[in-house]
Amino acid sequence: MSTFTPETPLFDVMRDASAHRIIYAEIPELASNPILHTLYHYPLGLILGTEERLRDDAVRRADILARITAIDPSQTPALPSSNVSLPQPDYEADSTTEGSAKVSFAATAAKWSPFEVELKGPEHGNPFTDVELFADFATAGTKLTVAGFYDGNGTYRIRLLVPETGQWTFTTRSNARSLNGIGGTFDAGQAASRGLVRVAEQFHFAYDDGTPYLPIGTTSYVWTHQGDALEQETLTTLAKGPFNKMRMCVFPKSYLFNENEPEIYPYEGSVAEGFDYLRPNPVFWAHLERRIDQLEELGIEADLILFHAYDRWGFSTMSRDQDDLFVKYAVARLASKRNIWWSLANEYDLMFEKSTEDWERFAGIVTANDPNAHLLSIHNCREFYDHSRPWVTHCSIQRRDIYKTAEMTTEWREQYGKPIVIDECAYEGNIDQGWGNITGEEMTRRFWEGALRGGYVGHGETYMDPEDVLWWAKGGSFKGSSPERIGFLRRIQEEAPGGRLEPLAGHWDVTSAGLENEYELIYFGFFQPTYRRFVKPQHITFEIDVIDTWNMTVETLPGTFSGRFRVELPGRQYVALRLRAVKTGNE
Template identity: 80%
Template sequence: MPSFTATTPLFEVMRDPSAHGIISKEIPELANNPILHTLYHYPLGLILGTEEQLRADDTRRAEILARLTAIEPAAVREQAKAPRPQPQQDYEPADTPEASAQTSFPSTSAKWSAFEIELNGPGHGNPFTDVDLSANFSSNGSSFTVPGFYDGEGTYRIRLLVPESGTWSFTTASNARSLNGISGSFEAGAATSLGVVRVVKQFHFAYDDGTPHVPLGTTSYAWTHQGDDLEQETLRSLANGPFNKMRMCVFPKSYLFNENEPEIYPYEGSVDRGFDYLRPNPAFWAHLERRIDQLEELGIEADLILFHAYDRWGFSTMGPDADDLFVKYAVARLASKRNIWWSLANEYDLLFGKNTEDWERFADIVTANDPNGHLLSIHNCREFYDHSRPWVTHCSIQRRDIYKTAEMTTEWRAQYGKPVVIDECAYEGNIDQGWGNITGEEMTRRFWEGAIRGGYVGHGETYMDPNDVLWWAKGGSFKGTSPDRIGFLRRIISEVPGGRLEPLEGHWDVISAGLEDEHELIYFGFFQPTYRRFVKPQDITFEIDVIDTWNMTVETLPGTFQGRFRIDLPGRQYIAVRLRAVA
């Protein structure tokens, strides 16, 4: 690879470990800048020349540039492999009776509901790394192993999302003698929920019970890190909104409009003393669980992002031992939640210290420890991950073109053969960043465009606020004009037989979806025809609705239609036409 120059984009420099190290040491103000990621596309020389700490020191600036341009960029970035803590076989004395830990669990549960075993055991050393705990569950000839986790204060838990009704038995296994060999059983009754969302019909989603799931999602990355008042406001907004999926991060965020400290941290320690990445903070996880449960009560899927790069606490650079512990701990605690989707990362390609080997290892940890096989994806910034990988259940996509986003759904479906979820198509708002200042009209158009092409588009808002409470990061209340229109789209899709949209052919200049010669939605987007001609089978009679997707109106035209016919249209943008076959 060629050496860096003054014209090399900062992104390329920062992703190189040697160059990253120089900048972190010599210009920590730049490396820790909360808007660093907005500077990535500028050339290195321009960034150094405008950096506050260097502007008055030409000599130091030249020295740093010389050191950076002398580096031979790494072709392959290797992450240091630190020794992983191993469970101790002699964690408890040999005279500790096996299966002696006090244990409690319910005698009944239900299909697709969470079942929990609570065990009171030893707490010396570091139980998060020193103790290995799992349980083998079996029923009707099938069996699988579920990991347990330490929940602090000598308490251990093993959680199962019960996959079937019937009589279930379990036996624990642990290197801690008091936790090993504990057996029990329970009865699981009929389902009390819809179950887990799965991929169906290659490009779509449904719950375990067959009910279609049409993900119309929103993003609020750090909403669970804002304190109770704002978090409750977010939940109220969601309760009154149209969204059924929420993208959200486990870790807090340090970025533009995200400069506040969270009230509680994921690990033991503090900002001043540092954090122990091998000791999760159970109180943090209990809070996160409560918020995920509240989303489920609202019928909202929690699309949980495990890693992201917007960090000033070290959570994005913990190293492989802590990373693996984190992933396994998250899955052990949360895989029993019906409404979980796993996302390995938001903008994985900005986590410069991790490579493909790491992401594949994380995917292996998730799939090995989640017996219910929740949906699993990974999200890009600049470069797509290989969505053809077998563990990737669906494409989680951020736009790569300034203008075209939902229009690419057709291409991505063909390329990957999987559901296309455009989780970040840009945000409705008015900040200075191009990803955060589209109009409500354009957000709504992108939702319709993606839906008619057989995909699923996500929402977010970035309207300026005097208190920096922007929905996309902190939640709060909706300020934009698109949420109501997205709710209207949700209603229109629910009226399609089967509850989902499949693209149709037959129009060279406009997109359509539905069921051939039965129920067809045609979307004109930013075009504004005053009439439209159709050619349909003579033996099928249609009723026709003219749908104004912005004003949220449905006008049924008088009479019925078949064969060749013409209809008048209002000559406005954002109009759709619905043809419904009638007996």
Template identity: 35%
Template sequence: MWALTLTSAAPTPLASVPLYGQYEITLAGPSEATVANPFEVELSATFTHTEPPTGTPIVVGGFYDGGGTYRVRFSPSAEGEWKYTTASSAAALDGSGGEFHVVKKAAGDRGPVFSKGSGLYYSDFTPHVSVGTTCYQWASKGFDMQAQTLETLKASPFNKIRMTTFPKWYIFNRANPVETGAPYAISPGSAAANASAWTCVGEHCPSLSGSFDLKRFNVSFWQNYDRLVGALKEQGVIADIILFHPYDGGHWGFDCMGGTDAEKYDTALDKFYLRYAIARLASNSNVWWSMANEWSFNKCKGRGVNESAKSPHPSPSPVWDELFETLAAADPYGRQASIHNGNLLYNHSRPWISHVSLQGMEETTPAIRQKYGKPTLWDEVRYEGNITSSFGSLSAAEEADRFWWGAALGVHVGHSETVLRAAVKDDDAQPLWWAKGGTLVGESPPRIAFFKQLWASTGADFGALTPAHASYGQAGDPVSDTLTGDSVQLVKFRRQGTWNLPLPTSGATVAVDVHTLPFTLLFTKSAATAA
């Protein structure tokens, strides 16, 4: 007797990715050998959650990663089964599809941070307190210094780092990104293609403006940038990516890619760059966007700006509005986004703005916070250091005190450091953290760590606390900046004297003698701590 046995291959299990993780589609397509410019090939993928509730399909832009390789990166916001289909101007990339499974988020991953009212929250709705630092162009420095920067961050209190994509040509910063390269490809035969010009250091170096093909990206730079953002995520650090800045000085030409005439400025190349950067980076759940640092100092983008506007009143900024519209359309996740002021404020009521990013304007901060009703961050409060510029000459105590002051106003605060090394005589070789990363040698980080630990112990939520100037019945300037909630009160004194403080945490009144400033008190229902 013959027996017939039927067998079937086991179904191939779907690829899995954790919630808020990154699913990547990799496709082979046109290369430099087959099309004029593969960076201009259009590619996107539509992702659909196939389990109820299905939700709205999400369209995600793709990008060219060199060598005929194209990628689409997606960060899912719901567990379960997903499917995708690609669309492209290139036949080889069009109509590809697949499915994958989203599992529970990775251990320790609290998901992306979002704004609600004046508070910042993780995706599990626990409060987030931003304790940031600025390290502008560390992604453009050598690989050893980048590794050192990551190691320094591990031992620091900082959970956010402000970082540029473009290098800076500025005091202490006059050097080309020799090891990492620039974000754009160098044009053959250009000034930057000359080794002596590219390796030149100092203000005497020749301009390299016009040396870069602004429609072709340097994929090795961007692949390394991907790596750095991913490493920050593993360490629980937000990458607050500064997309534009005014510190080019005409050296590379990245600040004014649409021309130097503000009235005729063409945003096409800026938008091309934005769409590429967003396609590469937005799927990282630790990414925030800072459209620009000191936006109003970028004069080529200043069409329609009112130079007479005074804080807390914003200036019109039509070019920046246009760029924000591009960012909002290209970012399917709506990552945190803001813009950092120079002498003028941006209109933070715009729908694409998630939080207010400030430097200076401390006295108008309460009015700004109330006006916009969004989380407010002092991303720059000047820096601990000893350089001659006033922005980098605070003592460690003064730098740390800015965190208490900001907290009393319901404001998140950021740090940086500009401590000169006596043994380094060349300014452009100074390894200042503010500019280049590396190591922290100042004394404010441990003080800031104390603030962070103590504040976290209260469980307080900036979004549920009310900041106010308090006078305690006295005439004249306010006695203190005071942040009050049901179970916590933070009092940052502005004047010396003996003051009778009402405590909403207990209903009692306490007399406080303030003989020296700065002086700060943090009250909870069970304790009071002086700082």
């Protein structure tokens, strides 16, 4: 794009930093509008002509339009960096004794459990930026460097998710003399958990101990910002539900149905006086950690979103140095959590101040500071990130087509060669937005369609509520009809050979998955056949189940089947067939 015109979509205007600044300065209520992202496809001229502040001020409207259309997008300067003090060798006086800080740590730990070193050190200046702290950990054949962090009130912590059994040693390194050169040992015993979730067999997932993991995910972006009562209700709901992955944000959210202020903020400061983006708030982070730990107790992975655009506090528009401090601090505090997945952003392409260079830099910070290499992804709105990048462990996808969603799983698997996790396939609900008003039947269908194509689809709910408590953002309780059906699918998947589904060829009109001539699951979706013909090897005998995916029933047909045969079906939608080869005594 060479220049902007009145016909340029607001989306493209807001992506340009110079135009973005003009909008923020001249029409602040537009920039902070909770439904801003629903206006993006409208042309700039129409937006300016219907904005309340400008409707009766043609002169000002014309001036804003002229200033924006005069911008050359290719010449927009980058945002300046803030002045961040760097760690200096003289942070503590030479008279301070090396390694004199009080230290405490446990004598034992368990593999795949966190081990923490606590140090009592200096508080002057800004320890969040002025102090650099690391520990070098070692055991037989393994050496790791772990970044520490300041936790307020003169307390520093270094946390390691212990990857191996055996005797470990550690030695600290710091520009603060009192924190430098402190050593210790501890013994790590047998694993107390299954370990981290990793990519397995290219398109799937498993824990470190080899146990298959099926990501049956849901989204509740800012559930940890809603106060204790609602957050406890969310945990109770999750404990009864089928989900084992939760997409959630670090920062609070300003958007439709998200206009309440959180009780605590990620940084020191206030809405009235502003926030100090170089001083994280330890109380906030301790609260977030507790909620992540509670998810782990429920067997739920915390798919943690570091950045998002839905913001009125300035967290999405921090400077480069402030961004980098945030990422480093988040990883230092949370990389010891077994159930963490890192997501650099929700809808990265709506964060107009960030460039590809920024996202690549954030990915570098995460990978350099996470010694256990948790899963790492980035999520789109309109434009996919380059999921072929080596640091992207799996594709975190929001559907781009109004209708096709899970149907694209096959194409994306072929394109990227990585696990396909459709974290946002649209939400079951009844709000006015097309992404938030599909039925429970359609949500369930998309889960089945994606599963049989070898991918993983995510859930969310956006049912209207008089208190604006919509699950997709704030949690609470499920109102939809899909969670129970999704749980039924999860049980069907877990019963498959190897505990996962791999696509099969052979049907031009429906999806199927399993193991050739051993196990096959066929899903008819919105089709409603009354029968189905098959041609199978004569020497293989099958038992067949008719599965009603909506009513959650499994009917095993009488007898067995082989060769050419016909299966009678109920002639309604959302039915699946399961063919199971009968094992003989010689097999």
